[in-house]
Amino acid sequence: xxxxxxxxxxxxxxxxxxxxxxxxxxxxxxxxxxxxxxxxxxxxxxxxxxxxxxxxxxxxxxxxxxxxxxxxxxxxxxxxxxxxxxxxxxxxxxxxxxxxxxxxxxxxxxxxxxxxxxxxxxxxxxxxxxxxxxxxxxxxxxxxxxxxxxxxxxxxxxxxxxxxxxxxxxxxxxxxxxxxxxxxxxxxxxxxxxxxxxxxxxxxxxxxxxxxxxxxxxxxxxxxxxxxxxxxxxxxxxxxxxxxxxxxxxxxxxxxxxxxxxxxxxxxxxxxxxxxxxxxxxxxxxxxxxxxxxxx
Numbered sequence: 001x002x003x004x005x006x007x008x009x010x011x012x013x014x015x016x017x018x019x020x021x022x023x024x025x026x027x028x029x030x031x032x033x034x035x036x037x038x039x040x041x042x043x044x045x046x047x048x049x050x051x052x053x054x055x056x057x058x059x060x061x062x063x064x065x066x067x068x069x070x071x072x073x074x075x076x077x078x079x080x081x082x083x084x085x086x087x088x089x090x091x092x093x094x095x096x097x098x099x100x101x102x103x104x105x106x107x108x109x110x111x112x113x114x115x116x117x118x119x120x121x122x123x124x125x126x127x128x129x130x131x132x133x134x135x136x137x138x139x140x141x142x143x144x145x146x147x148x149x150x151x152x153x154x155x156x157x158x159x160x161x162x163x164x165x166x167x168x169x170x171x172x173x174x175x176x177x178x179x180x181x182x183x184x185x186x187x188x189x190x191x192x193x194x195x196x197x198x199x200x201x202x203x204x205x206x207x208x209x210x211x212x213x214x215x216x217x218x219x220x221x222x223x224x225x226x227x228x229x230x231x232x233x234x235x236x237x238x239x240x241x242x243x244x245x246x247x248x249x250x251x252x253x254x255x256x257x258x259x260x261x262x263x264x265x266x267x268x269x270x271x272x273x274x275x276x277x278x279x280x281x282x283x284x285x286x287x288x289x290x291x292x293x294x295x296x
Contacts, residue, residue, distance in 0.1 A: 001034050001038060001044075001045075002031075002034055004046070004085060004088075005027065005031065008030070008080075008081055008084045009026060009027050009030075012026060025073075029073070029074045030078075030081055033074070033077075033078060036057050037053065037057070041056070046082075046090055046091040047092065047093075049091075049095050051095045051096075051097075051099060053095065054075075054078065054095050058074075058075060058099075072101040075096070079099075082094045082095060082096045110236065110237055110238075110242055110245065111245045112234070112236075112238070112246045116232075116234055117246060119232040119233065120232045120243075121135065121138055123228045123229075123231045123232040129194075129195045129199060130195075132187075132191045132195035133191050133208060135187050135191075136184075136195070136208070137151060137208055138228065139184040139188070140154075140159075140166070140184050140187075140188060141240065141244065141247075142243045142246065143179075144168075144180060144247070144264070145178070145243075145261075146168055146178070146244065147170070147244060147266075148240035149218060150169070150170060151208070151221070152206075152217065152221055153169065154168060154206070154208065155205040155207055156206075156207050157205070158207065159180070159207060160180075161185040161186070161189040161192070162185075164180050164181070165179055165180050166180050170266035178264050188207075196209060199211070208221075218240075225238065226238070248265055251264075
């Protein structure tokens with residue numbers, strides 16, 4: 001049975017062009033699975049493995065303290081493996097076919113307080129070209145809720161500071177128009193007038209440029225966010241996505257319509273936006289527990 005695992009891993013690498021890390025992950029999952037069904041359940045052939053045994057293995061993992069996400073990943077490995085065994089003629093059935101993954105708990109995103117956002121936006125030194133650029137990027141990110149990839153993909157023609165909006169291309173190539181508040185519009189205009197011309201070395205459509213006059217990369221932008229956060233004295237974990245989360249959560253906390261927030265974020269499904277409503281509800285509960293005389 002271990003020989004089948006080895007053959008499956010080889011097929012992943014040669015036929016599916018799986019990376020070494022992916023292949024190693026499948027190997028670990030399947031070696032644990034084979035050890036369970038052979039050593040604990042006494043199984044000697046794949047035909048003897050049924051749906052009940054798959055569920056028993058998942059409960060075994062749960063009893064071992066494995067998290068839901070880990071169990072879900074292991075089941076995904078088992079499903080791929082048993083489909084392979086079926087195609088290879090090593091068994092006549094797929095015991096994982098009707099087995100569903102456990103629902104994983106969705107973690108609430110990390111957000112900044114409005115005060116922390118102000119410190120972050122004020123941190124860049126706007127007496128310098130780079131400071132003008134960094135402040136403009138952060139202002140736009142918080143004002144619009146763009147993804148980092150959408151921000152660095154912006155071209156000069158996509159932003160209209162005078163009219164207070166910008167155009168971006170989101171996932172699946174879908175275009176959306178997002179309002180741009182006055183502080184962000186002013187920061188972009190300052191950068192375009194006094195910063196970008198000093199960075200521009202040749203014809204380039206990108207709005208935000210690096211020192212070489214080229215479009216800024218995601219890695220470059222992440223380094224900027226990290227550096228500015230340190231300067232602002234923000235100790236909590238912070239990524240470019242944090243400002244997007246903060247944008248949505250602060251809108252909902254202040255009474256914005258959730259469907260309007262969904263449209264601005266470019267979410268195809270409203271359920272994706274609902275996570276920010278949960279943050280808003282937690283904020284309200286914290287205020288209640290802190291200030292209501294009979295809350296505790």
